[in-house]
Amino acid sequence: MDNPFWTSLASRNESSFASVGSFLHAPFSWDFDRNVQIGAFVESAFFPDDTPRSATYWLAEIVSRKSYYVRLRWLGGTDPNQDFWRNFGAFKEPFANQKDIRIHPVGWAKQNRKPFGPPDALHIVDKRSYMRTHLGGKQVLAEDFHGVSESENTCLFTPGVEVEVTDLARVSAVKTAVVVGDIGRRVQFRYTDGSGFAYFHEFSDMFYACGWARLHGREISASPEDYYRRSLKEILGYNAPSDRASIFNFKPLLVPDSLANELKLVKVETLIGAKLEIVDLLRPHCISVGRVKRILRNFYLMIEIDGNSASDGSDDLCVHISSPLLLPAGFASENGLERFFDPPYPGFDWSKETNVVPKKLLERVLPPHNFREGQFLEAVGITGSNKMYVARVERVVKPLLRIHYEGFPHEDDIFMPISSTDIYPAGWCEMVGHELITPLSRRRARPGRR
Missing domain, CATH: 2.30.30.140 (SH3 type barrels.)
Structure with missing residues (x-):
């Protein structure tokens, strides 16, 4: 079924939806505008007696779009009040008791031997002649659209594969976990110690290949003793068994050239103790003051939240220096976010801090x-x-x-x-x-x- 909340909201002209192209991890983000052009024709179903079995397909024109939703108008229709909304990305075959609310390429109904013809309200007598007159030269949806849609939602991680996942009960550490499954490339993990589940997109930086923690020097908890030796050997030898995730399963971390050049000029040890502003994983509603506590391999940092951290370091954050969560000193005040800034103590003043992370290391390529x-x-x-x-x-x-x-x-x-x-x-x-x-x-x- 379509989502009545979104389609009702989309029908309001004043409503604004974030465009698909703004979400680089989302399906069709790279070519949505090319695939979904205003004026292009598709096939979609209507239901004469309001049952799934009565589905009949006809041509419809894309007249507008809001995120994944496209507003369609039947070929031969002129009344905007009869327009309807469909989810462009819907690709799953409906069950027998469900209506087909997918979008199809022109010719799909004939190819799949489905009833094809206009709604009676359009009063089109000769559909073939009408199509020749009104469809000639018009853009249509790509024929392989359904295959592309399904592949865009295919996950890299299969059930049973072991990974290292940030321990949500002790974020300074990781735990071993097993992939249970995924929904739209959003992966469900089960911690191997039975402590619960976690859910992350496959491109998230909250989980890693087996051996990553040992290689980088991050704490790993609740794992067998031999795991340390075995996992390090596997990640260094690029020979992880099929039931463990290797570094080749992960999107490589790309550091912008501008940041890479700045890092060459910095003595790593000078960053220890330096302060910055940070969005805390555990308190993302505010901007906190963080202090670099340790530097791991490949410029991963362990950040302690100044004035609001556990004495055992269990809530220290592991963040790569290129992360957009790391912000220069004074960021909140410079951007009018003072009411969201959480100082470590009353009277805190950045101008009195002598050891801060250089601003050039925190400039981001968006x-x-x-x-x-x-x-x-x-x-x-x-x-x-x-x-x-x-x-x-x-x-x-x-x-x-x-x-x-x-x-x-x-x-x-x-x-x-x-x-x-x-x-x-x-x-x-x-x-x-x-x-x-x-x-x-x-x-x-x-x-x-x-």
């Missing part, structure tokens, strides 16, 4: 995007959760977005990077079959609550 304030999207409630919410861009403060969850108080708003894999275009949940919590949902766990 991915291309069109995020604007007020745009709707879908967002994870808290890192590692499987709960998805209707959300809105409250503010764009490069390299961050301030995300508001619709129907919840603003105290639940959080910061996310523009490149976050925890945000998706409107319609993603419907496309892949993930539950979406809307302001109309009966059971609505608050975001930020596990």
